[in-house]
Amino acid sequence: xxxxxxxxxxxxxxxxxxxLGLSLGVDLVPFKTCTQNCLYCQLGRDGNLxxxxxxxxxxxxxxxxxxxxxxxxAAADYITISGSGEPSLHSQLGRIINGIHSLTxxxxxxxxxxxxxWIPEVRKECSEADVVLPSLDSGDPKTFEEINxxxxxxxxxxxxxxxxQFRNEYKGPIWLEVFFCEGINTSxxxxxxxxxxxxxxxxxxxxxxxxxxxxxxxxxxxxDKDKLQSIAVQLRPDAEVIADFPSKQTPExxxxxxxxxxxxxxxxxxxxxxxCISLQISPNxxxxxxxxxxxxGQIRIENRKGKNFYCTL
Ligand code: SF4
Numbered sequence: 578x579x580x581x582x583x584x585x586x587x588x589x590x591x592x593x594x595x596x597l598g599l600s601l602g603v604d605l606v607p608f609k610t611c612t613q614n615c616l617y618c619q620l621g622r623d624g625n626l627x628x629x630x631x632x633x634x635x636x637x638x639x640x641x642x643x644x645x646x647x648x649x650x651a652a653a654d655y656i657t658i659s660g661s662g663e664p665s666l667h668s669q670l671g672r673i674i675n676g677i678h679s680l681t682x683x684x685x686x687x688x689x690x691x692x693x694x695w696i697p698e699v700r701k702e703c704s705e706a707d708v709v710l711p712s713l714d715s716g717d718p719k720t721f722e723e724i725n726x727x728x729x730x731x732x733x734x735x736x737x738x739x740x741x742q743f744r745n746e747y748k749g750p751i752w753l754e755v756f757f758c759e760g761i762n763t764s765x766x767x768x769x770x771x772x773x774x775x776x777x778x779x780x781x782x783x784x785x786x787x788x789x790x791x792x793x794x795x796x797x798x799x800x801d802k803d804k805l806q807s808i809a810v811q812l813r814p815d816a817e818v819i820a821d822f823p824s825k826q827t828p829e830x831x832x833x834x835x836x837x838x839x840x841x842x843x844x845x846x847x848x849x850x851x852x853c854i855s856l857q858i859s860p861n862x863x864x865x866x867x868x869x870x871x872x873x874g875q876i877r878i879e880n881r882k883g884k885n886f887y888c889t890l
Contacts, residue, residue: 587639587787588646589660591653591878593849593864596710596752596784597686599878599885601646601653603677604660605667606633612663612692614726616794617756620661628728630693632667640676647681651725652880656681658706659688666693671673671702678705686710700746710752711740713778716770720762738882740778752817753780755812757787757805759798772812783816791845796832835866839889842876846886 580875587604598675609624618624643656658664667673667842677685683706693699703709715721718725718733742802744751752818755771757763762771775783779809783807785852788799800824809816841847852863867887879886 580617583765585642585646587634588642591651594655594657595821595864597657598654598849599652600655600657600686601651601683602660603639603643603656603658603739604634604662604674605639605658605664605670605673606660606662608661610662610666610691612666612728612731613689613690615756616724616726616761617758617788622794624662626728627666628693630666630696630699632669633667636669636673636676639673640680640732644680646847652878652886653683654685655686655708655710657686657688659686663690663692664687665699665703670699671705674702674705682719684708690725691882692727692736693717694743695735696739700743704747704749704794706749707763708750708752709743709747710754710784711743711780712756712796713737713740713771713774715775716767716772720767722739724756724758726763731890732868737774737777742889744780750782751778751780752782752784753778754784754786757785757800757808759787759800761797763804763808768808768811775812783813784819785807785812785816786818787820789820789822826860835870836865838870838887839875842887842889846879846888848886852887 578628589604591599591601607625609620610627611624613629614622614624614626614627658674658701664670674685687703687706688710689703691713694703714724721733721736748777753775785805786804788797802818805818805820809818833882838852841852849867869875871878874890876887876889879888
């Protein structure tokens with residue numbers, strides 16, 4: 578199933594995601610409708626900065642699309658509520674997540690900036706997801722303002738308390754993403770403040786990211802790979818770097834890798850894991866090449882008995 582034909586208004590992908598495998602995105606708010614206006618946002622600088630929760634898109638229309646997508650035989654590792662703004666602004670988020678659960682066993686992931694967790698209803702609705710991936714980029718109010726440019730009525734201590742309360746109430750896994758911008762939240766003090774809050778929030782995973790793709794502000798600088806790795810160790814021994822650093826490969830090497838993938842898939846369809854083992858490449862790199870090949874229309878994904886296989890066209 579190719580979503581590029583505009584058959585769907587609220588779904589995108591599925592795309593290989595470093596954190597969630599093959600992920601079908603579900604978008605619940607209009608473009609760049611958010612409680613924050615982060616320096617590193619990939620959606621551009623101008624947006625709709627709001628705190629109002631409401632029915633931004635009709636829940637039944639979203640569920641109908643997912644139903645259609647499932648009927649078409651598509652598959653994914655996760656159905657991920659994320660997209661072009663803050664999904665917890667949708668006042669029927671809980672209903673939508675439960676509606677997805679009633680349609681499929683595919684787990685639902687929720688990517689949120691976590692800024693509305695101080696509202697009990699939001700915590701309750703978000704708790705319906707199978708995994709929640711909130712963000713925390715600063716350990717103090719000043720850096721919060723600087724990096725996340727929150728709505729003027731958003732308060733940092735309320736934001737952190739909301740995250741802690743959500744941790745206490747939610748029984749599922751919380752994977753906390755921390756986005757680092759060089760020179761903004763990378764000082765020793767910034768890292769210590771973040772570490773202190775992470776110890777308080779106790780997420781199941783801590784995942785570090787940085788600006789490897791174009792951001793809202795062109796002057797946002799990425800943190801280099803080694804430094805990010807060293808920050809990860811300082812934050813928590815098991816913290817992971819998830820930033821998708823550009824490969825040092827030349828375009829020729831990259832094309833050669835893709836040709837090898839195509840040759841392998843021509844012989845027989847493979848799952849991601851099998852492909853990685855047979856070509857001795859990391860899942861992340863394989864996913865990147867597979868996404869590229871999919872975009873070029875050279876391969877497709879087929880689900881067989883619940884497992885995704887990549888096949889040539
Ligand atoms: S929370 Fe996400 S969507 Fe909102 S401004 Fe920040 S990066 Fe963009």
